[in-house]
Amino acid sequence: MNVLLINGSPHEYGCTYTALAEAGSALNGEGIETARFHIGNKAVSGCVACHSCGETGYCVLGDAANACIDLIREADGLIIGSPVYYASANGALCALLDRVFFAGSQKGFRHKPAAAVVSCRRGGASAAFDRLNKYFTISEMPVVSSQYWNSVHGNTPEEVSRDEEGLQVMRTLGKNMAWMLKNLQYGRAAVTPPERETRVATNFIR
Numbered sequence: 001m002n003v004l005l006i007n008g009s010p011h012e013y014g015c016t017y018t019a020l021a022e023a024g025s026a027l028n029g030e031g032i033e034t035a036r037f038h039i040g041n042k043a044v045s046g047c048v049a050c051h052s053c054g055e056t057g058y059c060v061l062g063d064a065a066n067a068c069i070d071l072i073r074e075a076d077g078l079i080i081g082s083p084v085y086y087a088s089a090n091g092a093l094c095a096l097l098d099r100v101f102f103a104g105s106q107k108g109f110r111h112k113p114a115a116a117v118v119s120c121r122r123g124g125a126s127a128a129f130d131r132l133n134k135y136f137t138i139s140e141m142p143v144v145s146s147q148y149w150n151s152v153h154g155n156t157p158e159e160v161s162r163d164e165e166g167l168q169v170m171r172t173l174g175k176n177m178a179w180m181l182k183n184l185q186y187g188r189a190a191v192t193p194p195e196r197e198t199r200v201a202t203n204f205i206r
Helices: 015-029 064-074 091-104 125-137 157-161 164-187
Strands: 002-007 033-038 077-085 114-120 151-153
Touching (some): 002 064, 015 114, 015 151, 015 157, 015 164, 064 091, 077 125, 091 125, 114 125, 114 164, 125 151
Parallel strands (some): 077 114, 114 151
């Protein structure tokens, strides 16, 4: 079994990486492999609402989004990490995830355990955490919890490394993710997943 760790910070080895690495080490300690995907620091386009992905399952813009879609489909679990910018997740990460989940979630994300982690200097962590969790709850992905909301605090990786409670939250998250994955592995042989209904989409005028 394996879990994909998405680093949504422009800094490959910064505070967000430090949080993800702590959760990843706990997963490894439970016998779960991990893979890392860094979004980088290049410009990321937002969705252009062309709806081509409805036919192909991939985004026509053809950047890192499609590689990310394949990695999530291949993984057994997912943890997405982001720095906090103005009480929200990194805008580049959100632009990427908007396209990844719109294009790919109907083909392989369902029932895959997922979690979000955020890194901040002081405030805004809960709002950013909530923003990321919405990708999972709209995609029928079970959200893995920890002993507290999944955040670490610090301006540098060294400061994050001194956030003892935050790091414990990350380790607990990794262990809980491993526990859920192992339960799902055994349960799939005995329990059939619920049949998906034909999607009903309405708006407020009909």
